[in-house]
Amino acid sequence: MTILRLLNIQGIAGIAASLALAILLVVQKGETRHWRKQSNQFEQLYRREQSAFATTVADYRAAAEAARAADLANAQRVAADQRIINERTSNALEARLADARARADRLRLQAAAPDPGNRSGSAVPRVPAAPGSADQAAGQNGLPSADALTATEQAIQLDELIKWVRQQHAVRVDGVSGERPQAARAQTKVDNDSSAVASRPGD
Numbered sequence: 001m002t003i004l005r006l007l008n009i010q011g012i013a014g015i016a017a018s019l020a021l022a023i024l025l026v027v028q029k030g031e032t033r034h035w036r037k038q039s040n041q042f043e044q045l046y047r048r049e050q051s052a053f054a055t056t057v058a059d060y061r062a063a064a065e066a067a068r069a070a071d072l073a074n075a076q077r078v079a080a081d082q083r084i085i086n087e088r089t090s091n092a093l094e095a096r097l098a099d100a101r102a103r104a105d106r107l108r109l110q111a112a113a114p115d116p117g118n119r120s121g122s123a124v125p126r127v128p129a130a131p132g133s134a135d136q137a138a139g140q141n142g143l144p145s146a147d148a149l150t151a152t153e154q155a156i157q158l159d160e161l162i163k164w165v166r167q168q169h170a171v172r173v174d175g176v177s178g179e180r181p182q183a184a185r186a187q188t189k190v191d192n193d194s195s196a197v198a199s200r201p202g203d
Contacts, residue, residue, distance in 0.1 A: 078171055100152050
């Protein structure tokens, strides 16, 4: 009370102003610490989000690459299987045609050769053709030998074509039409996410 009596109104106002400034400084200091702490938390959260996003992008890229690799491997497998079928069919066709032509030649020679025990020198009766041979059609349908061979060759070609179609149809091509869209979707997702990262602040 003695000090207040010695102070005039201006002194009291100055002390009040000083106390108010001190209180404001304390409050401001507390607010600064609070917002600094909040800023650090936001920065850590942002970094975690960036790290998680980078991991997601890497996972999508890896998935897209794996899908493309699987697609390529599947396409190569299908091509190899089809190539093997083509070669096997071609070899079988050539072998069967050669066998049919050889049978036809033997039958023609046998039909044209005279019978040594036949004094009249007449030709030996035709030997019945083996099943599936060129002369089978001639024996059954009365076709000339050349026409019978042509018919047999066409029948062999048709038979091998049917086998080829069945074998080609049996080749597993699943995965080719399903993985490519998957790879495309994964790549599109990566591209969209990359664009989003580029547009965010701080990148």
